[in-house]
Each structure stands twice: as C-alpha cells, then as structure tokens.
Amino acid sequence: MEARxxxxxxxDAALERLRDFLPKAGxxxxxxxxxxxxxQGHPHVSILSPYLRxxxxxxxxxxxATLGRHSASAAEKFxxxxxxxxxxxxxxxxxxxVWTAYKAGLAQALNRVQSESGLRRGWEEACAGRTGIDGFDAWAQELVQTGYMHNHARMWFASIWIFTLRLPWELGADFFLRHLLDGDQASNTLSWRWVAGLQTQGKHYVARVANISKYTEGRHRPLHQLTAxxxxxxxxxxxxxxxxxxxxPPRREAPWALLLTEDDLSPGYLRKALDHPPVATAVITGTAHRSPLATAxxxxEWCAAAIAETIARHGAWTGPVTQEPQDLAAWAQGLGVSQIVMPYTPVGPAADRLTAQRAGLDQAGIALTPVLRAWDAAxxxxxxxxxxxxxxxxPTILAELRGLSLAS
Ligand SMILES: Cc1cc2nc3c(=O)[nH]c(=O)nc-3n(C[C@H](O)[C@H](O)[C@H](O)COP(=O)(O)OP(=O)(O)OC[C@H]3O[C@@H](n4cnc5c(N)ncnc54)[C@H](O)[C@@H]3O)c2cc1C
Known part of the structure; x- marks a missing residue:
C-alpha cells in the first residue's frame, strides 16, 4: 500500500488512528x-509515528489519551x-x-561510494532489497513502498546493515531518513548509533535468527546468513x-509573523503566548534537505500535504501564507514586523536552513523567537x-505538566 x-x-486521520489504537495501548x-x-497491517503497534514526528x-x-483509558501501570510500556x-x-x-558529525560522516561515505565500486554495489543492493538475506530485503522494500518500518525490523535491519553487510552506518541512517515518513534527525541518527554500539558505547544490538523468526511468526528465518x-x-x-x-519569550503585544517548519504542525499553542493573530505566515521546511541525496x-509530498492541511485547519488565523521565502528578513520587513515567532525547531534539517538566514535577520534587527513547548521544557x-x-x-514530568495545564 502507498504511503498516503x-x-x-x-x-483527523491521526486522531482516528489514535482512537482505534487506544484499546490496545495497555x-x-x-x-x-x-x-x-x-x-497484517502492524496490528500491535500504533503506527502513529508520521503524525508524532x-x-x-x-x-x-x-x-x-492513553492514561485516560488505561491505568498508569497498564500503559507504562506505551x-x-x-x-x-x-x-x-x-x-x-x-x-x-553529533548531528554535525553524522552529516560529515555521511558526506565521507558518499564520497567513498563514488570511488569504491564494491561499496557502491553493496549499498545499492541493500537499498533495493536485493541482498538475498531473508527478511532484510522485504523490510527494505516495505520501507521504500510505504514509508514505514516496524521498530523491531528497524533494529534487525540496522544490525544486518552494519555487522553483516559491513556498510557504513551513516549510509543506512541516510537511507532511512530519505524514505521514512517519520524520518527524524534525533530518533534515527541516535538509534542507528545505538545499534552500532556508539551511543551506549561498547553495547551494540545483534540481530539473531531465532529472534527474527519468533517475532515475524516464522515468516523470515535468515539461517546462516548473519554475522554471529x-x-x-x-x-x-x-x-x-x-x-x-x-x-x-515573544513580545506579547507587538505585531508578529508566524514561521512554520515541518517539526511542529500544531502551532495553536502559540496563541497563548501572544495577544494577536500573526500578520502573515511563512513556511520553510527541511524535508527535501534531509540528505545530500534526494528525499523520496x-x-x-506527504509533508507538503500535511503542512497545507495544517494551514487550512487554522483558517484565517495564519493570515496570508508565503512558501519558502528566499530572504526571511526582507519578508518580515515588507510586513512591517520586527519579530517572527515559531514553534521551537530542534537540531536538524529545518534548523540548518534557518541558521543560513540568521545573519540577515540580525542585520535587519528582526527577532526570530522560538517558543518551547511545556512538554519539552519539562x-x-x-x-x-x-x-x-x-x-x-x-511520573514527575507528567505531574508537572498536569499542574501547568490546570494553571493555564
Ligand atoms: C534504526 C532505527 C531508526 C529509527 N528511526 C526513527 C525515525 O526516523 N523516526 C521515528 O519517529 N522513530 C524512529 N525509530 C524509532 C521507532 O522505530 C519508531 O518510532 C516506531 O517504529 C514507529 O512506529 P509506531 O508509531 O507504530 O510506534 P509505537 O510502538 O506505536 O510507539 C508510539 C510512538 O512512540 C515513539 N517511539 C516508539 N518507539 C520509539 C523508539 N525506539 N525511539 C523513538 N521513538 C519511539 C514514536 O513516536 C511512535 O510513534 C527508529 C528506530 C530504530 C531502531
């Protein structure tokens, strides 16, 4: 089935999926x-990740919603x-x-791919799901087709990529990032590092035949195919x-413009931080910049549609919308505002794109003010x-957040 x-x-689709999954979240x-x-359509996990990402x-x-339905102990794992x-x-x-080092490591690995034909062949076969390794090929193809892969399959896949195929881990992380709808600079980079033994140093994740066979209900059994x-x-x-x-914090009363990236498509929480709606909205995204290679x-397309839906959902509140302004400072000056407010954009492709605009904004005296969510701050x-x-x-974090929402 296709990603969309x-x-x-x-x-609405995200909320419906959450409603359907809730009975199983305990x-x-x-x-x-x-x-x-x-x-079977991954019946035992939420498949909410593109929406959460x-x-x-x-x-x-x-x-x-989960704690509204299940006791804290039943819901603990989810x-x-x-x-x-x-x-x-x-x-x-x-x-x-660590993000900067990943990008440098990836650039180096992509250079090697140009000059080492064996590496190039191995990388191409792995990405196309043509290695002959039972399970691995099916997961690669599922990812390319659907934009999703189950967590356990991601662990097996990364482990086989690194330890059996002996391909650079950065190329595998990049393959994921270019194809996953939930592709996330933090979860992806750090999970690949974790499998490799770089994140919890000296502790790596080794895919085992018996484990793969059990948790795929016998569908895959790469006997004698994995480095032991x-x-x-x-x-x-x-x-x-x-x-x-x-x-x-933003200046509450001053006129402001909104900046949206793909990192937070629920900007409604900004309403509490400012007295007026934004004068206008700009969209700058990092989705096409997840990799030096082309994002799938x-x-x-999915991200563009999600952003369009977000803007439509907020109706007149966003004001007129400009996609990908070349020069943010000039855009803000044209609107007569001296502050651009945005949901906090964490380290990653969208933040990298904004860094390139910083000097121009500073020179023009325009403040770019990210607002951190209470969840992240806690x-x-x-x-x-x-x-x-x-x-x-x-439990402490959740109690703190409950206190905050009661107070607001
Ligand atoms: C090598 C590797 C790469 C990964 N890359 C990404 C990525 O780019 N983006 C991403 O969102 N997740 C990534 N994960 C984590 C995890 O695999 C996915 O979040 C999960 O499979 C999404 O499916 P789900 O929504 O059905 O998860 P569920 O099991 O239903 O979990 C609910 C939500 O919790 C979060 N979550 C669950 N497990 C993890 C985890 N181990 N790490 C981080 N968040 C988690 C996700 O937001 C997920 O949607 C990666 C894991 C590995 C091992």
Missing part, C-alpha cells in the same frame, strides 16, 4: 509490540516508548555536534552536555544521560 493511503496526511501493547507483521498529534495528547522520542530529541538538542558475534563499532566520546535551550518524493532537562534517568522521572 496508509497515512492520510491530516489531523497490556496488549506491552505483550505484543515486538511482533513485526506488515502483512511532525507533531500533527503531540506526545502530550497521545499520552493523555508511555515509555513515546518518551523515547522525547528523550532522543532532548539528548541531541544538548549535543548538536560481531564487535561493536568504536567512536569518539560523547561531546560535553550543552545548556538547556531557554529562548526569551512520497515523503516530500522532559529535556532529564535527557542528559541514558534513557533510564528520564524514565524514572516520567
């Missing part, structure tokens, strides 16, 4: 989530998985050098922890070490 049929790019999810069953549906909404996303985002935000006891990759130590982002057309301070540290804080 599987994941209609609208908030004990059933904890028991069955590791089964990768594409031919673009915040057409927020983590807070999903967790609140809630923790949603927090994995928040954790990776917070972790990368405090160590943006590979060594983890070695890398440099993590960079030191950077500060928690603390952007100054179904991904760019969770990211705990995304400093391993996931366990954040996991133990989940």
């Amino acid at each position: 049929t599987l994941f209609p790019p609208s908030r 004990a059933e999810y904890a028991r069955k989530r590791n089964y990768s069953l594409p031919e 673009h915040r057409m549906l927020t983590e807070e909404e999903v967790v609140q 809630v923790q998985e949603v927090f994995w996303r928040t954790y990776w985002k917070g972790w990368l935000e405090r160590r943006p050098q 006891e590979p060594e983890p990759l070695s890398g440099v130590p993590h960079p030191p922890l950077g500060p928690m982002p603390a952007p100054p 057309p179904q991904v760019t 969770a990211w301070p705990h995304a400093t070490a391993g996931f366990f540290k954040l996991k133990t804080k989940i």
